[in-house]
């Protein structure tokens with residue numbers, strides 16, 4: 001079996017060819033970071049236009065690297081939910097066109113399930129059932145994952161996603177986009193106890209939700225002064241940037257690790273899979289490893305190259321292929337997250 005997987009949910013244009021043992025025959029990711037850099041975040045219109053320019057070259061290059069022709073494929077799979085509407089549409093239309101041209105079945109990929117599936121690919125063994133945690137620029141959520149394809153929402157952010165907070169705080173500190181890697185780097189020389197930032201909802205053992213908006217505001221007021229919305233001529237020196245970055249990162253990590261452990265306790269599950277861009281954070285990975293060992297939990301964090309958006313994690317399409325889950329050409333994009341909290 002050979003499946004072409006396509007990923008255009010946000011600002012990465014990606015494709016891969018996956019075999020039936022989840023082996024990657026070829027994979028290409030075209031990042032748009034340089035286009036969104038100056039805005040400090042993803043601009044949806046710019047993202048969809050860039051996808052349009054890149055999607056066909058990315059698919060061509062993926063097939064070339066895989067040594068696979070269109071006629072050798074068994075299916076085309078595409079992430080159609082959740083994500084930016086315009087971005088999702090480009091991938092979906094490309095996938096449908098290939099299905100028509102080569103008479104192939106179409107498979108839908110849920111991008112969040114794919115982020116968790118990145119852990120299954122690298123584990124090389126079964127990881128379900130597990131608690132699945134997705135921490136990215138658009139999402140911070142915890143799921144009870146019964147199987148690769150059956151997820152019940154346990155909790156999610158009530159405002160900003162963790163990655164979004166990293167990106168916004170990086171911009172306040174004068175650090176480049178994407179903010180996560182920049183904050184991680186700056187934090188290396190900083191003191192995580194220099195500033196005491198809030199850990200919203202962490203003390204509430206009744207909920208598995210997150211909130212990062214208050215933390216973001218706390219960083220802003222620490223820099224600008226209480227109640228002051230802008231920074232005027234304030235200039236931060238290197239030590240201040242490092243200390244603010246380290247203290248902010250520690251607060252986010254405390255919340256993420258705390259709720260992940262609470263989710264394991266509440267569900268009685270003892271496997272944790274963590275994916276999404278923020279899962280690449282080294283401090284987060286260290287803390288997760290320590291807590292998992294302490295609680296005797298099997299931890300599967302997605303490998304670094306599969307944390308941020310890519311099409312390899314679309315290997316989840318193999319599960320759908322086996323389950324006979326194919327879509328008609330009426331398939332639409334579903335930009336929003338369908339909340340079935342259970």
Ligand code: KG4
Nearest residue numbers: 136137138163178179180277278281308309
């Ligand atoms: O999964 P992803 O590529 O896209 C979404 O689906 O949102 O995640 C991108 C997010 C960005 O907000 C970026 O700042 C964050 O992941 N990120 C990190 C790190 N690397 C990427 N956050 C913290 N530490 C990192 N090392």
Ligand code: ZN
Nearest residue numbers: 115136276309
């Ligand atoms: Zn993502």
